[in-house]
Amino acid sequence: MDQFERSKHIVFFNRVLQILPNRYSSLDSNRMTIAFFSLSALDILDALHTIDNTNHIIEWIYSLQVLPDKSGGNRNRCGFRGGSYNGVITQPGDTFTDHDVEHDYGHIAMTYTGLASLLILGDDLSRVDRKACLEHVRALQLDNGSFKTTIADGGESDMRFVYCACSISVMLNDFSAVDQDAACAFIQKSLCYDGGFGQGPDEESHGGSTFCACAALQLMGRLNQVLSADVIEKLQYWCLHRQNMGFHGRAHKDDDSCYSFWLGATLKILDSFELIDFERNRDFVLSTQDAVVGGFAKWPQINPDALHSYMGMCGLALMGDFNLLPINPALNITQRAVHHMKQIHKEWEKEKLSYVNIENKETVQNINKSEPTPNTFNYKTVIIAFMIGLGPALLPWCYRMIFNRGSS
Amino acid sequence: MSDDERGYVLYRCRPEWSDINPIPQEEGPTSVVQIAYSEKFKDVYDYFRAILAKGEKSERALELTARAISFNPANYTVWQFRREILRALDKDVAEEMKYLSMIITEQQKNYQVWHHRRALIEGSKDASQELKFTSKIINHDQKNYHAWQHRQWVIKEFNQWENELEYVDRLLTIDLRNNSAWNQRYFVIKHTTGFTDEVLNNEIEYTMNKIDKAFHNESAWNYLRGILQDRGLNWSEHVKTRVDLWRNENIKSSQFLAFVLSMIEEELKTGDCENVEEKICEAEELCEQLCKVDTVRRKYWSFVVQRLQKHLQ
Numbered sequence: 176m177d178q179f180e181r182s183k184h185i186v187f188f189n190r191v192l193q194i195l196p197n198r199y200s201s202l203d204s205n206r207m208t209i210a211f212f213s214l215s216a217l218d219i220l221d222a223l224h225t226i227d228n229t230n231h232i233i234e235w236i237y238s239l240q241v242l243p244d245k246s247g248g249n250r251n252r253c254g255f256r257g258g259s260y261n262g263v264i265t266q267p268g269d270t271f272t273d274h275d276v277e278h279d280y281g282h283i284a285m286t287y288t289g290l291a292s293l294l295i296l297g298d299d300l301s302r303v304d305r306k307a308c309l310e311h312v313r314a315l316q317l318d319n320g321s322f323k324t325t326i327a328d329g330g331e332s333d334m335r336f337v338y339c340a341c342s343i344s345v346m347l348n349d350f351s352a353v354d355q356d357a358a359c360a361f362i363q364k365s366l367c368y369d370g371g372f373g374q375g376p377d378e379e380s381h382g383g384s385t386f387c388a389c390a391a392l393q394l395m396g397r398l399n400q401v402l403s404a405d406v407i408e409k410l411q412y413w414c415l416h417r418q419n420m421g422f423h424g425r426a427h428k429d430d431d432s433c434y435s436f437w438l439g440a441t442l443k444i445l446d447s448f449e450l451i452d453f454e455r456n457r458d459f460v461l462s463t464q465d466a467v468v469g470g471f472a473k474w475p476q477i478n479p480d481a482l483h484s485y486m487g488m489c490g491l492a493l494m495g496d497f498n499l500l501p502i503n504p505a506l507n508i509t510q511r512a513v514h515h516m517k518q519i520h521k522e523w524e525k526e527k528l529s530y531v532n533i534e535n536k537e538t539v540q541n542i543n544k545s546e547p548t549p550n551t552f553n554y555k556t557v558i559i560a561f562m563i564g565l566g567p568a569l570l571p572w573c574y575r576m577i578f579n580r581g582s583s
Numbered sequence: 584m585s586d587d588e589r590g591y592v593l594y595r596c597r598p599e600w601s602d603i604n605p606i607p608q609e610e611g612p613t614s615v616v617q618i619a620y621s622e623k624f625k626d627v628y629d630y631f632r633a634i635l636a637k638g639e640k641s642e643r644a645l646e647l648t649a650r651a652i653s654f655n656p657a658n659y660t661v662w663q664f665r666r667e668i669l670r671a672l673d674k675d676v677a678e679e680m681k682y683l684s685m686i687i688t689e690q691q692k693n694y695q696v697w698h699h700r701r702a703l704i705e706g707s708k709d710a711s712q713e714l715k716f717t718s719k720i721i722n723h724d725q726k727n728y729h730a731w732q733h734r735q736w737v738i739k740e741f742n743q744w745e746n747e748l749e750y751v752d753r754l755l756t757i758d759l760r761n762n763s764a765w766n767q768r769y770f771v772i773k774h775t776t777g778f779t780d781e782v783l784n785n786e787i788e789y790t791m792n793k794i795d796k797a798f799h800n801e802s803a804w805n806y807l808r809g810i811l812q813d814r815g816l817n818w819s820e821h822v823k824t825r826v827d828l829w830r831n832e833n834i835k836s837s838q839f840l841a842f843v844l845s846m847i848e849e850e851l852k853t854g855d856c857e858n859v860e861e862k863i864c865e866a867e868e869l870c871e872q873l874c875k876v877d878t879v880r881r882k883y884w885s886f887v888v889q890r891l892q893k894h895l896q
Contacts (some may be wrong), residue, residue, distance in 0.1 A: 191616065192615055192616060193615075193616075193617065194616075194617040194618070194619055195617070195618050195619065196618075196619050197617065197618065197619050197620060197621045197624070200618055200620060200621070200624050200654055200655050201616055201654075201655045201656065201657050202616075202618065202657075202660060203618055203620075203628075203655050203657075203658065204655060204657050204658040204660065205657065206615070206616040206618070210615050210616045213616070228613075231612075231613035231615070232613070232615050233609065234611065234612055234613050235610075235613045235614060236611075236615075237614040238610075238611035238613075242641035257659075259608055259609055259610055259611070259660065260608060260628060260631075260632070260660070261632065261635060261660050262606050262608070262609070262633075262635060263654055264609050264610070264611045265611075267611075267612065268609070276633050276636075277638065278660060278663075281723070282659065324659065325659065325662045325663070327660075327668060328702065329661075329665055329694075330659055330694075330695075330698055331694050331697070331698040367809075368768065368769050368805070368806070368808075368809025368810070368812070369805035369806070369808070369809050370805075373766075374728070374732065375732075376734065377739075377770045377774075378731070378732055378766070379728065379731065379762065379763050379766040380766075381799060382727065402775055409812075413805075414878055415883050416801065418879050418880070418882070419879070420879075425726065425762050425763075426760075426762040426801045426802050426805065427760045427761075427762050427801065427802060428726065428762075449882065450880070450882045450883045450886055451882070452878075452879045452880075452881075452882070456877060520678045534635075
């Protein structure tokens, strides 16, 4: 068995976070996803402390948040960008954009990976415009229940983005933007005759879309509601048959390191992970390791890339190998990051409860400072204005009453 | 349009672009996952940012988007803006399709190029070339998911079912392990004749003949299981006869043994057998055999035994 090159992997992911050579220009529009792979990988390696400056990364992520304009009418264009290639970035401290930029809009996968990255870095999401992110997700759901990527003219729609929508909803602790019945109907229709899930109805069953479908159901808390015991049995059978040495995504395709995560995580969700052959899976993933530069490749003997490096490592983490931190199979972040997320949710709950408690007026004033409500009726201002207006009229009356002078 | 074309002139050196102020990429106070863009890349995108900000939808803008795409064909904003320009200039779709076909041939697994193709066809309603085009891509890569996805969409949207079963059959003759083709077979039948008894019997015959040629072909076995799942694996006498024949021939393929096991499990579940204990023994024996011939899944086969025993308690 090859040795796990821990320190090389730490160097690899740190390098990806810093700079990539020109031949990676085709990643320019999804740098956010690449950042996520690196951050989550370093988290799994318990090596976030090796990152030079995590605050810089947090700032960069927020610079890619698309903010609504002052009226808030364009929240459906919000969310996060994949990179700064379109000429717009958000400055630190901004809560609105002050100009209308037609071609500036969020992408559902970038919103998902942006939020996940913030959680991994320990950020409290206080600068996330949650309402806008949810409006953006809501606007992307289609009649058939699936989700498209951007508001512009849509982009492709498939199971990947159903998963993104559900992940975003879990991270923001708010499922109001997702029509869950419609999403589940889409997932159900995408069940293939052979027991796996395709990217959409009638499409070939595939390891990636099977993960997205099962994880989305798990995140919605509807796995056993939507999938009968019989369906789960067939799904388990299909998933387990995707293992050769490592895993592959479709029958008769070659093993590929990333499927050790896609199928591994699905089997975890189905409570069947213990049934795989751990040793062969481990051996395969390690055979794709690059012992010189770190990282993992899709197949043995080819160059590593960020996605396969991350997914390959997740595949090992699912088995609890090499002191890698445990990951949450549905959310695809460490359990540690999930714990941090839950703490944030507790704080949000506290804020909501204090708002309900009207005796604690100071707390009411502190609620959501970042979200002004321009149309709120401010009763205090009105009373004061009334008093100011009435004062001069009352003054002579008060004088007469007090000093008992005759009528004016 | 490669990066090292001879005679390539940067946009900032082109007189016909002198009216435009290029916009460099801003990163804000910090930058993460930076890319060491080439000078040509930076130059093109500086001008793309300027055109985007200006909202210019001209011929030169169209050409610029093509150049931007050549450097990063995954940039969804560039593709989207290109679509807007095409609409604004009322460009000939056939010409765009020619350009797009060339790009797809180079970038067969890119999501944005296939989405662009679909968007164009949604507008033009002309899908006359699509079966031919997707066949070409599939010929090059039998399992290109995007090509199959696009093909299915065209067939559904434009009612082009007629020759598809024949096409599938041709592909399965070339490679009976082509899982995408098996999936397409199910797709066509489901949406045309449906799996009537007559059709189902034909499909059973078809599939078992393919199995006969390659017992370990998972795709064929999955198809057989799939088409029988509504009526049950034990529904067809023909299947039962053939299975018995193969058992007598001592076929050791794990796919075959797993199928026999599933047939027995089904009988036990539906309560459709008299000799329950005998059946359980048979099932346990099969699981034992499977543990030996399908060692990767030995834990699963042991689990199946337990599941059987639990179910009967």
